[in-house]
Amino acid sequence: MSALSRFLARLRNFAIGRRGDRRLREEMEEHVALQTEENLRAGMLPAEARRRALLKLGAVETVREQYHAEEGLPLAENLLHDTRYALRQLRKSPGFTIVAILSLGLGIGANTAIFSLLDAILLRNLPVVSPRQLVLFGRGRWVGAVDGMPDRSWDLFSYPFFREFSARNHVYSGVAAIDSIEFGTHASLDGGPKWLSHIDLVSGNFFDVLGVHAALGRTLASDDDRAPGAGPVAVASYGWWVRRGLTPSVLGSTVRIESTNYTIVGIAQRGFFGTTVGQAPDFWIPLSMEKDISPGWNGLADKDFQSLYLIARRRRGVTVAQAAAATNALFSQIIRSEYLGDNPSPKDLAALSHAKIELTPAARGLSQLRLQMSLPLKILMAVVALVLLIACVNIANLLLARGVARSHEIAVRMALGAGRPRIVAQLLTESALLAAAGAVVGIALSWKAAALLLHLASGQARPVPVDATPHLDVLLFTIILSACTTLLFGMVPALRATGGVGAPSLKEARGAISSPTRNRLGRTLVVSQIALSLVLLAGAGLFLHSLLRLTDVDTGFDKQNVLVFGLDEYAAGYEQDSRLAGLQRRIEDRVQALPGVRAASFSMFTFNEGAWSDPVIVRDVPRTPGNGHDVLYNVVGDRYFAAFGLPILAGRGFNRHDDGHAPQVAVINETMAKRFFPGISPIGHRFGIGNDPSHSGDIEIVGVVKDAKYVALSEQPQMAAYFPWTQHLQYFSNFSVRYSGEPGAVITEVRGAIAQVDPRVMVSNASTLAAQVRASIGSEQLIAELSAFFAVAATLLVCMGVYGLMSFAVARRTREMGVRIALGATRSSVQWMILKEILTLAGVGLLIGVPVSLAGTNLVLKLQDPRLMSRVLYGVGPFDPASVSAALCLMILVATLSGFLPARRASRVDPMQALRAE
Amino acid sequence: MKQKKDVRQGTLALMVLKTLGVLGPLHGYGIARRIEQISGDLLFVNQGTLYPVLLRLEQEGAIASEWGPSENNRRARFYRLTRAGNKLLDSEKRDWERTAAIIARFFEVKAEDLP
Structure with a gap:
């Protein structure tokens, strides 16, 4: 108590710069005077009396210093003096000072910037309740959908498995599912203009499991996820709401995504960006709406369609080891009872013995960016x-x-x-x-x-x-x-x-x-x-x-003078049938007819956009270590090879006659030709996708095309096969155009041509193939x-x-x-x-x-x-x-x-x- | 010849408190004089060191001070014990007595007294 009051007194004296010098001097003078009188009374001479008095008082300067040190805060005072002195010194040599501060600033700034990124991407926890209790099933390395039964550690799970597991588990207080794909699609608010929005499909209990509240309205509830199509509702992200101007009236308004209307029921808690670092969806929509967001999928009913990440919250007192043991036990039970049936084949049983769920801590969320x-x-x-x-x-x-x-x-x-x-x-x-x-x-x-x-x-x-x-x-x-x-x-x-x-x-x-x-x-x-x-x-x-x-690196294709457009045909309301094919044909033809356009073609992939791959089985050719790898597939239009500048080395490319009624055909690349048909022409040979020998005659090889880079510049030569889009109907988002002349003018013309075909088809972005290649590195x-x-x-x-x-x-x-x-x-x-x-x-x-x-x-x-x-x-x-x-x-x-x-x-x-x- | 010794600060503070407790308000010279008398001129080489101690006690709130007329009718600073100072004196006194008693016992004990 007294120490505190002493410190406060010192602090006050220091702050107001009070110096008790005068008081001390006066007190000491009085002291000497009184002592002198005393000495005089004892019979000393006046001079001697004063001298003795001064002697008895001692070294005045030392006392003054002690007094002063006692009075204020000597350390702080020294610091202040030193700072003033140092400032003077630094000002005297501005050259040195500027060089020193700038070089330090550069060093510290660079360290801070890189560390901020490290922190945001690698270190920081998700802004959710008790993030350390969260675990991810698998390691989150895969994005997309897989089928069949993987005989290794599982990363992706099906919706039926998620339901079954949630119902039967005892170690987690909740299990949430998130679709591994962040959907980019066009949306419009209350019939306004369309914009490219990002959407996460999540289970109804997603927010409850994470402990994320609504800033406004409500979050999703389990009821929204009750049955397919049951929850046409959306929770918007705070970031999106801020960009929209922060009006509470946005609650209850309708956002139209593809061909379904969703009611905005809430805004998620501020700062919450979902579970994946490096993505920030505008909306969270219940998984029950999967078919409306991605019409080709049947994920809610199909137990072989595995595309979900599962994140679970451990119950209090359950260790990671206990959770892992219980999870894998339940996993094996479910797979045996629901997937393998009564008489499992030895192959399936072997796969099951290798299959497992690796639990990884999910406190920091998922991130491809992190990898x-x-x-x-x-x-x-x-x-x-x-x-x-x-x-x-x-x-x-x-x-x-x-x-x-x-x-x-x-x-x-x-x-x-x-x-x-x-x-x-x-x-x-x-x-x-x-x-x-x-x-x-x-x-x-x-x-x-x-x-x-x-x-x-x-x-x-x-x-x-x-x-x-x-x-x-x-x-x-x-x-x-x-x-x-x-x-x-x-x-x-x-x-x-x-x-x-x-x-x-x-x-x-x-x-x-x-x-x-x-x-x-x-x-x-x-x-x-x-x-x-x-x-x-x-x-x-x-x-x-x-x-x-x-x-x-030789990319194989000619990256110069190619524009890649991003299209959204689904938003225009086309079903996946001949009407869609008609639309695509009309767009290709219309753009092809433009004066600056040499070749225009849809394709599933261009470059560095991921892959669809599987092994192939070729009739009459045995599997060898050389040809047992996956083959990369692409689905392309007739003029794709022309647009990409890939020469046909043997046989032919695709043409109008390769339609749904004609026999299935494929063009393969050099590497695939070399590995499967060394020394002979592959033209006319047949193969099938996958491992089933009964399919080995499905597809006829009609041509061989030059090798190219597909996923990354640094990749080794890959086997690849191309299929004509007319035999594999689907929505395409890539539309590539080889042009001559000025790209700016071509972009405007192409946009105009597509709008003439159907103004509802959104053209989201146009970039050059060269830029896409640059971005990949x-x-x-x-x-x-x-x-x-x-x-x-x-x-x-x-x-x-x-x-x-x-x-x-x-x-x-x-x-x-x-x-x-x-x-x-x-x-x-x-x-x-x-x-x-x-x-x-x-x-x-x-x-x-x-x-x-x-x-x-x-x-x-x-x-x-x-x-x-x-x-x-x-x-x-x-x-x-x-x-x-x-x-x-x-x-x-x-x-x-x-x-x-x-x-x-x-x-x-x-x-x-x-x-x-x- | 009598050898003078400088007192330790803590001890000096205790003496100041006790002096003020017994005699009531005093100025610096008075306090020094009193301590000198009681200790038989044994302590204090530099009487000036009293003043930093007084300041410290004042900042701790144990004593308070104000100006007043001295014996020769000049201005002197008079110090008096506060209520907190009284309490402090009591507890310091108890501590001191306890310590002194223990030390005294140590000096009295002879080897044959030990079991």
């Missing part, structure tokens, strides 16, 4: 951490040089009795100020940078909906980071300046000749800077080299470009470091140079002497840097799955002589250049002036 971005982000995190380290070393070096320049001042102050801790604290205050300013610049830089980076990395036109603005933990990270930085670059110079072996003495502080020990620390710092930047440069070289290889490009950028920044820092160290050394050795020149040293020899010193430093740095960067890549290789590494590096090994030698040359060049000016200055020293200067 795709986690390695690039970790690499970038390491890169920016290195950059920050280099910036710190650089500032330490500059501070060290300043420290030496101020050594006389410090020596004088220490001689006058300033304590070492006091001076260290003062120098550290200066560093802390720099770090704080750097942090402010850094946070400002990182605010928008994170979202921008993500956008660049994803390579998509639509910004990735991830909340990457720095959260509290990110700010905490930044603060800790800048504190560490301060210690890192501030401590050593401060300690150096005030004590230890290298401490300046008063006599030496103005020293004429630099002792070699004096600069050892500075040299070490420069050497480590050079080594670190070499690592960065070599790494950046590696990524750039790999990117070059990737962009050089977005994250590789981001790594390469960012690491190159940071390597260049680090190299610039090294330039400044070398330049600073050498100009400082030259300035200190002016007298020595003068003497040398006076004694007959030629200017070029002096110049060479300085340059030699720099080159020695660079040499040592490089000697360290090369093995370090090799060891670094080696370490990364060991830590990471090599398959993962190959997703980042393409066509180059981790030991890439080209990038290492390029980095070496660049580094030597940079060191020489930045040392050249100081060396020249040294050689220009006028001996007379130099000798007089002291």
Whole structure:
């Protein structure tokens, strides 16, 4: 209690700047006067009486200091003084200050931005109740629908299984289902204009299981999911509601999606974006409406149609291990009783024995983005951490040089009795100020940078909906980071300046000749800077080299002069029958007739859009390890090969006669031809999809087309087969057009032509095939470009470091140079002497840097799955002589250049002036 | 020759409290004088060190001070015990007595007394 009141009193005195000096002086004067009178009464002479009185009072100044220390908050007061002093010092050398703050700002900002992304994508929990209780069935690696019985860990589940499991489980308080596909489709609100909206199909208890409330209205209820078609309702996301202008009147309004009307019954809780990081649906709609959203599906009744993720909340007290055991036991029971029937075949039983459900924690939600971005982000995190380290070393070096320049001042102050801790604290205050300013610049830089980076990395036109603005933990990270930085670059110079072996003495502080020990620390710092930047440069070289290889990859198709349009035929209300085929035929023909169009065709896939794949069974050809892989399928229009510039190598392409009444045909690619029909012509042979021999005669091969890249640029040659769309009726979203002339005009014409055919067919976007190819290597490009950028920044820092160290050394050795020149040293020899010193430093740095960067890549290789590494590096090994030698040359060049000016200055020293200067 | 010793701060504070408790309001010189008399001129090399202690006690709320006329009719700062100071004095006194008693017992015990 008394300690508190004492602190408060001190704080008050400190805050109002009160000093009790006058009171103390008066009290002490009175004290002396009273004592003097006492002494006089004892018979002393007046002078002696006063002298004794003063003696008895003791050292007045010490008392005053104690009194003052007792009165206020001496620590805070010192801090204030130090801050003022440091500000003055920093203002006196604006060049140093700006360079230091900017390089720190860059370092801290880059670290904060990358960490924000790491946090948003890899670390942050879902904004739901007790996220740690949530588990995901499987690992969420698959998106789409699978059928049959997988004999491995299951990721996707059918709706009947979900129902059965929910009803019979005891370890979960709730199990929710989410369709693995986020639907992108056109919607209109109350009959207004259509826009491309994103929809998640979820079970009725989805919000209850997650513990997500409604910001307005209600969330979905189990009743909405009672029976097929039972719940034409939608819960909108808060984000969508904000974009719509936040009126509560949106409740009860109708949103029309495809051909069904949904009533908006609620707005979900603020900040809730669903369960997948990197997606942000506008609406959640009950799974009971699956058939209305995706008409081709029969998922509600078909137990073989597996397309759902299951997320469950563990009951209190149930461990993950218990939950896993119970889940798998129930899983086996259900599969045996509901799927295998009474007399299961040995093959099914074997598959069942391998099938299982792996539980994974779902606290952070699902994310394809996480799988795709986690390695690039970790690499970038390491890169920016290195950059920050280099910036710190650089500032330490500059501070060290300043420290030496101020050594006389410090020596004088220490001689006058300033304590070492006091001076260290003062120098550290200066560093802390720099770090704080750097942090402010850094946070400002990182605010928008994170979202921008993500956008660049994803390579998509639509910004990735991830909340990457720095959260509290990110700010905490930044603060800790800048504190560490301060210690890192501030401590050593401060300690150096005030004590230890290298401490300046008063006599030496103005020293004429630099002792070699004096600069050892500075040299070490420069050497480590050079080594670190070499690592960065070599790494950046590696990524750039790999990117070059990737962009050089032969795609097989001709990506120039092709536009890809996104169409939504379903929204126009066409059923999946001959009417749809008629529409597609009319669109193709109408666009084909446009003057700038060379070829136009629908297709299921273009490039980097996922795949439909299965093994094939070929009549009279046995399965071998070479041809047992999956074949990628595509369904295309007659002029697809022309539009993509893929030459037919044998046989024919598709034509009008390959319709529903004609025998089924396919065109295969070179690789498939080579693997199944080595040395013979595949034309006329027959095959079937899947493993069933009775289907091996289904489809006739009529042509062979050139190989291409299908899913990714880095993929190995794949077997592929194309089917004519007239024999595989479906909605297509891709419509590709090979054009000549100006693309802008073609886009307008094509849109116009489609509108003439049927104005209800929505054309959502048009991009070039070349852009699609570029986007597929977005994250590789981001790594390469960012690491190159940071390597260049680090190299610039090294330039400044070398330049600073050498100009400082030259300035200190002016007298020595003068003497040398006076004694007959030629200017070029002096110049060479300085340059030699720099080159020695660079040499040592490089000697360290090369093995370090090799060891670094080696370490990364060991830590990471090599398959993962190959997703980042393409066509180059981790030991890439080209990038290492390029980095070496660049580094030597940079060191020489930045040392050249100081060396020249040294050689220009006028001996007379130099000798007089002291 | 008598050797003077400087008192420890905590002890000095206790003496100040006790002095004010016995004598009522006093100025700094009066307090110093009183402590000197009681301790037989043994303590206090620097009487000035009293003032930081007084300030500390005041900031802790144990004493309060105000200006008043001194014996020679000049201005002096008079210190008096507050209610909190009284309580503090009581508890400090008990603590001190307990400590002193324990220490005293330690000095009285002889080797043969131990079982």
